[in-house]
Amino acid sequence: MRVAVIGGGAAGFFAALSVKEHHPDATVTLYEKSSKVLSKVRISGGGRCNVTHHCREIRKLAKHYPRGEVFLRKAFTSFAVDDTIAWFKERGVELKTEPDGRMFPITDDSESIAGALLNAASAADIRIDLGSGVTAIQRGPGPEGIVLTVNGQEIRVDRVIVTTGGHPQPTGYAWLAALGHTIVRPVPSLFTFNIPGDPIRELMGVALPARVRVAGTKLESMGPVLITHWGLSGPGVLRLSAWGARELNATDYRFTAQVNWVQGRSEDEVRNVFVEQAAVMDRKLAQNADPLGLPKRFWNHQLAKAGIQLDKPWGQVVKKERNRLIDFLTNDRFQIQGKTTFKEEFVTAGGVALEEVDPHTMHSQKFPGLYFAGEVLDIDGITGGFNFQAAWTTGHIAGRLEG
Numbered sequence: 001m002r003v004a005v006i007g008g009g010a011a012g013f014f015a016a017l018s019v020k021e022h023h024p025d026a027t028v029t030l031y032e033k034s035s036k037v038l039s040k041v042r043i044s045g046g047g048r049c050n051v052t053h054h055c056r057e058i059r060k061l062a063k064h065y066p067r068g069e070v071f072l073r074k075a076f077t078s079f080a081v082d083d084t085i086a087w088f089k090e091r092g093v094e095l096k097t098e099p100d101g102r103m104f105p106i107t108d109d110s111e112s113i114a115g116a117l118l119n120a121a122s123a124a125d126i127r128i129d130l131g132s133g134v135t136a137i138q139r140g141p142g143p144e145g146i147v148l149t150v151n152g153q154e155i156r157v158d159r160v161i162v163t164t165g166g167h168p169q170p171t172g173y174a175w176l177a178a179l180g181h182t183i184v185r186p187v188p189s190l191f192t193f194n195i196p197g198d199p200i201r202e203l204m205g206v207a208l209p210a211r212v213r214v215a216g217t218k219l220e221s222m223g224p225v226l227i228t229h230w231g232l233s234g235p236g237v238l239r240l241s242a243w244g245a246r247e248l249n250a251t252d253y254r255f256t257a258q259v260n261w262v263q264g265r266s267e268d269e270v271r272n273v274f275v276e277q278a279a280v281m282d283r284k285l286a287q288n289a290d291p292l293g294l295p296k297r298f299w300n301h302q303l304a305k306a307g308i309q310l311d312k313p314w315g316q317v318v319k320k321e322r323n324r325l326i327d328f329l330t331n332d333r334f335q336i337q338g339k340t341t342f343k344e345e346f347v348t349a350g351g352v353a354l355e356e357v358d359p360h361t362m363h364s365q366k367f368p369g370l371y372f373a374g375e376v377l378d379i380d381g382i383t384g385g386f387n388f389q390a391a392w393t394t395g396h397i398a399g400r401l402e403g
């Protein structure tokens with residue numbers, strides 16, 4: 001059996017290795033259009049590669065995918081986080097878990113992951129053809145045969161696994177649409193919000209647990225928000241960008257973000273804290289009166305925004321000023337104008353529609369002998385190792401060549 005794997009990324013390597021594990025006699029060729037394989041693995045997670053996330057419960061794990069939850073819930077029953085950990089361990093790579101659940105190689109070096117995949121491919125006799133872009137897949141003359149066009153040359157194979165990753169333009173999927181597959185329009189996911197001109201950017205580096213909402217929508221997320229020199233970032237913002245990838249794309253990334261900087265506490269709750277702490281606060285200057293334990297630079301910034309002088313005794317701060325401050329703490333509004341790519345991890349939402357792929361086998365329901373895995377599918381996760389986990393899972397399943 002001749003098997004072609006198209007795309008030398010995480011999913012492609014896992015798929016090719018799984019083919020050899022389940023069909024040792026198969027001849028496997030991995031076609032990679034660029035001059036090197038595993039580029040994203042190498043740069044991932046800031047060069048550390050966030051391989052997966054320490055989440056062992058399948059239902060819970062699947063909830064981290066804005067696109068693909070139901071599909072992956074089925075796929076994870078055959079290969080999930082424990083299998084990833086074991087797979088790498090068997091190949092000499094130990095993973096460690098950070099306090100937020102993200103898992104990295106203990107070396108903190110993505111080369112450990114790339115190296116393990118390359119060594120395994122070499123040991124399994126997988127042929128890697130670099131500079132080999134596939135532009136077409138067609139049915140072959142025989143009943144089972146498939147013909148690939150690789151750099152303009154026709155190559156006959158028996159099975160094909162497509163692992164070409166995401167593409168920002170719909171045209172990047174035209175050759176798959178030609179096979180009868182529906183392509184869900186690609187849009188970016190995992191980005192940060194730009195707020196040009198807003199003085200909050202002076203607080204760059206300050207991070208707070210916050211709730212972020214997109215005005216006029218149901219989009220909401222809770223999590224750390226990091227103020228940067230261009231706007232808002234951090235897991236809370238990235239999560240919102242993932243869940244809102246389509247809605248925010250439709251606004252052309254111009255919308256109002258409402259930030260509650262006090263972990264979602266209501267105006268009344270904050271007012272009550274001010275009342276309860278009044279005796280202590282009244283003895284202090286406004287700049288020293290924070291009863292909420294916020295970073296000092298941030299508290300001072302919000303005081304100034306509310307028109308309260310930093311050296312004014314808190315007892316002299318009038319009700320109108322306090323109300324303004326409470327408003328800026330619980331419902332701070334920012335005009336978002338544009339997005340910035342999050343360098344540590346970004347993905348494409350959209351791709352091959354999941355209704356046309358069997359989640360138990362990754363087999364195409366449109367083209368016999370064709371399988372898909374990885375980001376080429378309409379699957380994407382929030383940041384934290386979930387995107388690679390989807391690539392490992394779908395790659396491993398596709399390589400069984402079932403269905």
Ligand SMILES: Cc1cc2nc3c(=O)[nH]c(=O)nc-3n(C[C@H](O)[C@H](O)[C@H](O)COP(=O)(O)OP(=O)(O)OC[C@H]3O[C@@H](n4cnc5c(N)ncnc54)[C@H](O)[C@@H]3O)c2cc1C
Nearest residue numbers: 007009010011033044045050134165345374375385387388
């Ligand atoms: C900067 C960055 C950091 C990231 N960090 C993390 C992280 O730490 N943790 C995490 O979980 N996720 C991370 N991600 C997301 C993760 O890298 C992807 O979800 C994952 O790489 C998808 O794997 P894939 O194999 O499906 O696609 P890819 O890794 O994109 O691989 C696809 C391959 O196919 C090749 N190809 C494309 N078309 C053709 C063709 N027609 N013929 C032949 N070859 C072709 C491409 O050149 C590429 O090598 C990161 C992404 C980026 C961009």
